[in-house]
Amino acid sequence: MITTVLKPVRTIGKTTLNFLAAVGRLSSFAGKGIYHCVVPPIYWRLLFRQLIQIGYYSLPVVGLTALFTGMVLALQSYTGFSRFNAEGAVATVVVLSMTRELAPVLAGLMVAGRIGASIAAEIGTMRVTEQIDALTTLSTNPYKYLIAPRLIAGVITLPMLVLVGDVIGVFGGYIVGVYTLGFGPENYLMNTWEYLEAIDVISGLIKAAVFGFLVTLMGCYNGFNSGRGAQGVGRATTNAVVSSSILILVFNFILTRMFFS
Amino acid sequence: MQQYKLRLHNVHKSFGSNRVLRGASLDIKKGESVVIIGGSGTGKSVLLKCVLGLIMPDRGEITVDGQNITFLPVHKRDNFMHKFGMLFQGGALFDSLPIWENVAFGLLQKHNYSRKDAYDVAIEKLRSVGLGERVAQLFPAELSGGMQKRVSLARAIATNPEIIFFDEPTTGLDPIMADVINDLIVKATKELGATTLTITHDMASARKIADDIAMIYDGKIIWRGSAKKIENSGNEYVDQFIHGRADGPIALAV
16 A cells, blocks of 8 residues: 555655766766866877867858748748738848847757767767777777867857858848748848847857857767667667757757847 | 786676676786687676776776776776777777777877887887788778788787787687788797786687697686696586597586
């Protein structure tokens, strides 16, 4: 009788404990990772390679996403605003939505799929094939060699990608605005500039830096703790993408509250 | 006391309820080559990883040159790690680096080698395992299993370590390549004067490499003796293992 009553309570307790343990493990992992980002030596060669891998090679994906998002935003807001004769606000809506919200979040999610997955798969395979153990036996700290360059590269490159995304997104809105909706080019650009404030862009870039950290952290953490065999690596990859995507959405809310309330 | 290079005393390690090591003890003299034989899952790899600090033992004592390193965390082991070389079972070559950088990895990390000097040492070490300079720029995935093992051996000896560990060096190789690797191991360790600890279940390999053979069973070292005496060990566990008989005192968990 008592046991039947207590069963749900026990399940809740167990789940909570597991969750807290996972948060603890992740935090300690993140702490070690950050420690090795700031304490020399830093592997410049590896950092450079990661900057190219995470930043440069993500440009096409982020650029295309931003272009089409900007174009759709212009189309959608035009049809909405024309119902109460506010078409003039289209340019402002495009630039504010892009810089504050859509460029960082969409770039973050695209990079989570592209980079989070590849980091988890690469480090997971290294774990499974004992390459991480081999690093240790060769007097090399795996956190310094594998984790730190990726974390630094994520934090540096994502804001850059978002800045490029901002420009391309506005350009997408401009194309639709000028060539489909019939705005005057000068007028559209003026409306874009007029209501844009520095905080709109800066908040987006700070978000991007946080998202870059989250994506690379979750990729590294899941890869580093990957289970055995192909299945273990597969699970690590999935977990990296899912967890970093969710964290991006959660932190997006938290950061937006911090900046604009 | 002092002449022991590596000592393990009463080492215990459990994973959850699975007690893998139950008081393993082993002493290895300087320049000696000891081979640990034993079935799969008897704790051979765990024992090796405890010495390297990749796994923390629960209890016991591990000393290198008389200094206790049992519970020394990995980041404080720098003074000891350069004494160690390790050949991993799967090779564990870094597949993002070309062969020569793999071999020279330990040298490049120590910062007192320029890339040019490290390259020269790598080529020399590759030669000593029978590989020419033309493989230097290739990547590990482009080599056959036997060649990868040789590169891995070259990496293990590149820093001239005092103690070298071999984790199943011949597993997954054809008999001829296995013998080539055995010869290379004997030659390389004699040249360096290194102390070696090998784990294997390949008896041909054990007979060739070992001065002494130790048998691990149920998480303990149950027999140790000279490689020449292995046929007349007088231990029925050892007899069953070296003759590969299914029936005997060793019960396999099927």
